[in-house]
Amino acid sequence: MSGAAILSLRGLRVWYGTEGDPVRAVDGVNLELHSGQTLGLVGESGCGKSTLGRSVVGLLPEAAAIAGEVSYEGRDLAGLSPKEMRALRGPDLGLIFQEPMTRLDPLVTIEHHFRETIRTHEPGIDRKEVRRRSLEALAGMGIPPTRFEQYPHEFSGGMRQRIMIALALVLNPKVLVADEPTTALDVIVEAQILGILADLRRNFDTALLLITHNLGIVAEACDRVAVMYAGKIVEEGDARDVFAKPAHPYTRELLRSTISLETTGLHYIPGAPPNLIDPPPACRFHPRCPSAMKVCADIHPVEVAPSPGRRVSCWLHGPEGQIPPGGTAPLERGEIALAEEA
Amino acid sequence: MESVVRSPESVEAEARPLLQVRGLKTTFSLRGSFLDRLRGHDAGVVRALDGVDFELRKGEVLGVVGESGSGKTTLGRTLLGLAPASAGSIELDGEEIAGLSESKMRPLRRRLQIVFQDPHASLNPAMTIGALVADPLRFHGLVNEAQALRSRAAAALERVGLAPAEQFLDKYPSDLSGGQKQRAVLARAIILDPDVLVADEPVSMLDMSVRAKILELMLALKDDLELTYLYITHDLATAKFFCDRIAIMYLGKIVEIGPAAEIYADPKHPYTEALLRAIPEPDPRRSVPRDLPRGEVPDAVMPPLGCSFHPRCLKAFEVCGWESRDLRTLLESRWTQMSEPEFEAERALIGDLDALDTPATECVLPAASGQTGDEVKGILDSLRAQEPDDPFWTGVETVQSEPRGIRVTFRKNLAPRDLEQGNARVRCHLYDDEALALAKSSPASR
Numbered sequence: 180m181s182g183a184a185i186l187s188l189r190g191l192r193v194w195y196g197t198e199g200d201p202v203r204a205v206d207g208v209n210l211e212l213h214s215g216q217t218l219g220l221v222g223e224s225g226c227g228k229s230t231l232g233r234s235v236v237g238l239l240p241e242a243a244a245i246a247g248e249v250s251y252e253g254r255d256l257a258g259l260s261p262k263e264m265r266a267l268r269g270p271d272l273g274l275i276f277q278e279p280m281t282r283l284d285p286l287v288t289i290e291h292h293f294r295e296t297i298r299t300h301e302p303g304i305d306r307k308e309v310r311r312r313s314l315e316a317l318a319g320m321g322i323p324p325t326r327f328e329q330y331p332h333e334f335s336g337g338m339r340q341r342i343m344i345a346l347a348l349v350l351n352p353k354v355l356v357a358d359e360p361t362t363a364l365d366v367i368v369e370a371q372i373l374g375i376l377a378d379l380r381r382n383f384d385t386a387l388l389l390i391t392h393n394l395g396i397v398a399e400a401c402d403r404v405a406v407m408y409a410g411k412i413v414e415e416g417d418a419r420d421v422f423a424k425p426a427h428p429y430t431r432e433l434l435r436s437t438i439s440l441e442t443t444g445l446h447y448i449p450g451a452p453p454n455l456i457d458p459p460p461a462c463r464f465h466p467r468c469p470s471a472m473k474v475c476a477d478i479h480p481v482e483v484a485p486s487p488g489r490r491v492s493c494w495l496h497g498p499e500g501q502i503p504p505g506g507t508a509p510l511e512r513g514e515i516a517l518a519e520e521a
Numbered sequence: 522m523e524s525v526v527r528s529p530e531s532v533e534a535e536a537r538p539l540l541q542v543r544g545l546k547t548t549f550s551l552r553g554s555f556l557d558r559l560r561g562h563d564a565g566v567v568r569a570l571d572g573v574d575f576e577l578r579k580g581e582v583l584g585v586v587g588e589s590g591s592g593k594t595t596l597g598r599t600l601l602g603l604a605p606a607s608a609g610s611i612e613l614d615g616e617e618i619a620g621l622s623e624s625k626m627r628p629l630r631r632r633l634q635i636v637f638q639d640p641h642a643s644l645n646p647a648m649t650i651g652a653l654v655a656d657p658l659r660f661h662g663l664v665n666e667a668q669a670l671r672s673r674a675a676a677a678l679e680r681v682g683l684a685p686a687e688q689f690l691d692k693y694p695s696d697l698s699g700g701q702k703q704r705a706v707l708a709r710a711i712i713l714d715p716d717v718l719v720a721d722e723p724v725s726m727l728d729m730s731v732r733a734k735i736l737e738l739m740l741a742l743k744d745d746l747e748l749t750y751l752y753i754t755h756d757l758a759t760a761k762f763f764c765d766r767i768a769i770m771y772l773g774k775i776v777e778i779g780p781a782a783e784i785y786a787d788p789k790h791p792y793t794e795a796l797l798r799a800i801p802e803p804d805p806r807r808s809v810p811r812d813l814p815r816g817e818v819p820d821a822v823m824p825p826l827g828c829s830f831h832p833r834c835l836k837a838f839e840v841c842g843w844e845s846r847d848l849r850t851l852l853e854s855r856w857t858q859m860s861e862p863e864f865e866a867e868r869a870l871i872g873d874l875d876a877l878d879t880p881a882t883e884c885v886l887p888a889a890s891g892q893t894g895d896e897v898k899g900i901l902d903s904l905r906a907q908e909p910d911d912p913f914w915t916g917v918e919t920v921q922s923e924p925r926g927i928r929v930t931f932r933k934n935l936a937p938r939d940l941e942q943g944n945a946r947v948r949c950h951l952y953d954d955e956a957l958a959l960a961k962s963s964p965a966s967r
Contacts, residue, residue, distance in 0.1 A: 223728040224699075314861045323853030324864050325874065335817045336589075365588035365755065368817055370799040370809045377808075392729060395801030399808055419805045436730045437803050438758045440785070445737050445762065448730040451698045 183253070184211035185386050186235065186354050190247035193230050193239060202455045204230040206410035207247070212354065217380045217387040219401035219418065221394060223433075223452050227410040232356045232390045236272045237264040251354065270300050273352035273385075275343055277359040282343055283331035289317075289342060290327050296346055316349040317342070320375060337368035344375065351383075358390045369396075376400050394437050398422055406430045409453050409463035416489035426491040428470045462494070465510065470495060474506030537615065538576035539749050540600070540717060545573040545609035545619070547592075547599045551822065567821045569595040571773035572609070574939070577717065582743070582750040584764030584781065586757055586796070590818045591770040593753045597719040600751070601633050602626040613717075631661060634715040638722035640702035644694040651690035654678060654708045661713065677708040680745075682738060700731040704738065711746060718743075721753040736763055757796055761785055769793045772821055772829040779945025789947040791836045816850070826880050827934035828950065834912070839960035841950055842934040843916025845884035849877040851913055855904055870896045872926065882934065887926040894922035901927065915960075935959065 193205040204227040212218050222228045233239050235249060237256060249256040251271065256264065268274070276282050283292060293313035297304055314324045320341035331339060340360060347355060357376070361369040377400055379385060389401055397404050397418060405415040406427060414427040425431040435446040450467040453459055459466050465475040472494055480492040481501060494502060547570040569592045577583050587593045598604040600611060602621060611619040618629055637643050644653055655674040658664040664673060675686035681704040683689045694702055703723060710718055720739065724732040736759065742748060754760050760767060761781060768778040769790060777790040788794040795814045814833035819825055825832050827842015832850060834841065852874070856864045872887030888897045898920060905914060921928045935956050937948045950956035 223730060311861045314864070318857045318859075321854075321857055323857045324861070325853050325856065325868070337817045365818070366757075366799045367588070367795060367813055370801070370813050371815075373801065373809065374811055393801070394729075394803035398803050398805040399801040401805075422803065422805050433730060434803060436733055438729075438732060438736075438756075438762060439802050440758050440761060440797070440800055441802060441804075442758065442762055445733040447733040447737075451700060451731060452728060 185214050185252060186212040186388075187250045188231075188235070188248065189250070191231070191234060191249060192246040193227070193234050194244045195230075195240075196242045196244070197456065200456050201244075203410050203458070204243075204455055205234065206455075206458075208407075208410075208412050210405060210412060210415070212386045212388055214353065214384045214386050215380065216403065217376070217389055217401045219397035219404040220388060220390045220407060221392065221397050221404060221433075222407035223392055225452055225455065226407045227455070228390045228407050229358055231407070232274075232358045232388060235354070235356055235388065236268055236274045237261075238268075238274070266300070269296065269352065270350045271353050273347035273350065273355040275340075275347050275355065275357040275360045277362050283339060285331050288328050288330055289334075292342075292346060293349060297349060300350060312349055313345075316345040319348070320345045321371075337364050337371065340364060340368075340372060341375070344372070348379070348383075348385075352385060354386045354388070355379075356388045356390070359392070360389070361396065362391070362393075373399050394422075394434060395439065406433070409458050410455055411463065411492065413464065413493065414489075414491045416486075416491075420486070420489060426485050426489065426496060427464075427493045428468045428495070429464045432467075432469070462492075466512075471510035471512075472502075472506060473508050473510055474502050476510055477506070478503075539579045539614060540577035541610075541612040541615075542573060542575050542577075542600075543610045543612075545596075545599065545611060546570050546607050547595050547604050548607045565822045568773050568824070569604075569821065570599060570606075573770075573773075573775055575768055575775060575778055577749055577751060579716075579749055580743075580747065581765045582752055582763055584760035584767045585751060585753045585770060586755065586760050586767060587770035588755060588796075588818050590772070590821060592773040592821075593755075593770050594721055595773075596770070597635060597721050597751060597753050600717075600719060601630060601635050603635075628661070631657075631713045632716045633719065634710040634713065634717070635719040635721065636703075636706055636710050636723050638725050640699060640706050640726065641694070643706050644702060646694050648693075649690065650678070650683075650692050650694065650697070650705050651675070653694070654705060654712060657709060657713050663713075673712060674708075677712045678705070680711065681705070681708045681742070683708065699727050700735060703727060703735055707735075707738065707742065711742060711748075714746065715748070717749045717751065719751045719753065722755070723752075724759065725754070725756065732759070739763075757785075758800055769796070772818065772824050774829070774948065775946075776830065776949065777945060777947045779943070779947075783943060783945055789942050789945055789952065790830075790949045791834050791951070792830050795833075795835075815854070823880060826882065828937045828948075836951060837912040837915075838950070839915045839932045840935045840956050841912075841916065843882075843913060843931045844934075845877040845879065845881045845929075845931075847913055847916070848884065848886065848929060849874055851904065851908075851911065852900075855907070867900055870900065882931040883928065885923070885926050885928050893924060894927045897927045898922045901929075933959070 188208055188210040191205055191208045194201040194203055208231060220228050234245055239245060245257060294309050297309050314327060322338060322341055361372050391397060401418045404418045404421050405412050408429050414430050425434055432448045436448055448467050453463060461477050462475040462480050465471045474494050480494050481498060482490050482492045483496050483498060484490050485496050548566045548568050551565050573596060585593045585596060595604055599606050606619040609619060610617055651671055651674045654677050655670040658670060658673055664670050675690060678686040678689055683701060683704050724735050727735060743750060752763055764781045767781045767784045768775045771792055777793050788797055798810055799813055801809055816833050825842055826844045831837040831841035832847055870889055870892050872889045876887055877884055886897055888894055901920060916932050918930045918932050937950055939946050939948050940952045942952055
């Protein structure tokens with residue numbers, strides 16, 4: 180990808196306070212997003228992917244502590260006041276949530292939602308212009324103009340999600356974070372929305388961060404993919420490359436575990452994703468990894484670039500010079516007790 | 522960790538089905554507003570199940586697949602008497618169980634058990650795993666002594682892979698992972714040694730990396746305990762792996778049912794075909810086709826006329842049930858593709874669109890005040906010129922211009938019937954010679 184990234188995360192860490200030790204939801208993440216690009220952030224529940232998405236738009240809960248850098252067009256968002264952040268959210272940084280049912284105000288019309296959204300950022304705009312721009316955004320999502328004055332309850336789930344996307348797009352944000360935008364939808368409606376997101380990539384300059392647990396959706400809608408496990412990005416690269424030749428054993432095993440129409444044998448990863456209060460030492464995947472070596476349990480993996488545009492954090496890819504003698508021997512361990520199993 | 526899961530014996534069926542369901546209907550009344558009730562108005566009914574027929578043979582896995590609102594969950598609940606059947610019959614081993622009172626139904630639940638989607642919500646957070654799993658034994662008065670309950674719970678836990686059971690008996694649900702909770706739910710479901718297990722989306726809430734493990738466990742339990750499964754899901758991919766037969770549901774009806782291999786290799790109903798094509802495969806080289814059904818599952822209070830899938834069906838034709846609401850959908854879809862001024866100009870020519878919302882095979886689309894039917898007809902003509910191949914036009918018999926608007930009459934429609942196709946049964950006019958013949962007949966000969 181040429182040119183400067185519109186959004187870049189450097190050494191991002193996010194912790195949540197609990198009664199005991201903190202939950203390290205995002206633990207040292209570097210990530211770049213470019214204009215016109217769709218990056219899929221994929222991982223299982225509890226891996227920190229939603230937290231990462233929320234930290235980008237400055238919507239972390241109050242109990243969260245953040246460190247590292249979130250840089251948007253060269254500006255560090257961490258240093259902004261809540262007021263400055265609010266001004267950016269919408270015209271610069273858009274967000275689409277998972278549940279369209281709960282994100283629209285049931286007491287006001289769709290027209291009102293658009294008017295409020297646009298006027299918050301462009302106070303002087305007249306009603307006619309609001310209508311023109313809103314109808315254009317809605318039409319792009321396949322919502323008929325005849326329904327502009329209706330209330331949220333008059334729309335189906337899929338239509339509400341389209342309205343949410345239209346509400347995010349009407350301000351023409353440069354970065355759009357979509358957190359599981361189709362998870363609550365039926366498969367045909369999901370395919371319709373994925374088609375819309377694919378068009379978005381083609382027709383606009385928006386950079387899209389698509390957060391999902393579904394590898395099928397990444398394959399469908401994304402140029403690049405970053406795989407997240409236990410708070411860390413373990414692999415990133417061009418989506419076609421990563422799916423064709425996964426470098427990290429977690430990516431490989433997750434692809435094999437995904438049940439699709441092509442599946443011929445059931446496959447799963449032993450054990451369960453770790454809790455992030457007390458994650459395993461060194462490589463966090465080593466207790467579940469079929470390829471684990473001695474070094475994996477002792478030393479944090481170092482990020483390497485196995486090919487241009489790819490990166491992976493796994494000792495299988497070196498650097499060999501940093502692996503202590505005997506470190507490549509298979510990791511000996513007792514059978515993972517079923518008590519640890521999911 | 523690879524394994525072959527389907528054993529040939531499991532597909533073998535016995536002569537009499539374990540469960541025979543005929544014409545099953547479940548309706549829910551809408552309550553409407555407070556004023557409606559005061560006035561005695563009926564807010565309508567939802568036909569969640571609208572005439573469902575199928576049989577479940579001993580030892581098989583029948584997948585019930587559909588989108589939200591298809592009635593699949595209501596079907597599972599109705600079988601167990603958790604939702605009231607309003608018509609039809611459910612025979613368990615030849616004995617009628619539909620409409621039984623709760624006191625008569627309760628002992629039968631020893632034979633019919635259900636597992637729900639959300640394991641977190643299925644387990645009382647204030648009870649220990651041991652007490653939860655043994656609870657059905659206590660509830661049915663089979664075992665009352667504490668030590669016996671505990672040892673039965675331990676055996677069930679070990680059976681579902683939560684071993685050694687001592688580690689789990691005294692834990693609380695919040696101490697367990699999602700997969701472990703679903704195992705505990707399964708342990709509770711099998712502790713009464715049931716014949717039929719209704720599993721409603723049992724793996725949908727679980728992580729991808731552990732779903733296969735729970736499915737594998739369910740298959741092992743089925744073989745060991747001679748269980749029969751009704752597997753309810755929205756996910757055709759897991760169903761392909763798990764099921765011997767598949768029933769596809771749409772708006773309260775089974776639209777296609779047959780052996781899984783046949784359904785996947787050669788889907789007959791256009792809806793089944795669409796569902797299969799819409800699944801995103803984890804392969805970036807292939808993408809989901811764009812010519813998928815438009816819109817979403819419609820409101821079950823006023824389902825479409827004729828075949829309820831016809832408004833979304835790409836293969837619908839003359840007799841599938843075209844009606845006034847389809848005209849509104851078509852107009853609105855045209856306006857979605859127009860610029861705002863074009864839309865405003867055209868919209869100003871047409872009167873109240875709500876006139877089309879009452880389902881009818883003959884309707885008047887009113888002109889706006891000061892306009893005549895000719896203007897409205899002009900819009901319809903340009904719409905037809907723009908999308909001449911839209912299946913909607915096959916269903917339009919006449920369009921007449923009137924002073925106050927246009928009168929549109931639609932072709933006579935037929936309700937689809939169940940038709941045998943190979944080993945499958947499909948409810949679609951594409952396979953009905955009578956419907957095809959009626960569609961071909963010219964208006965004059967009708």
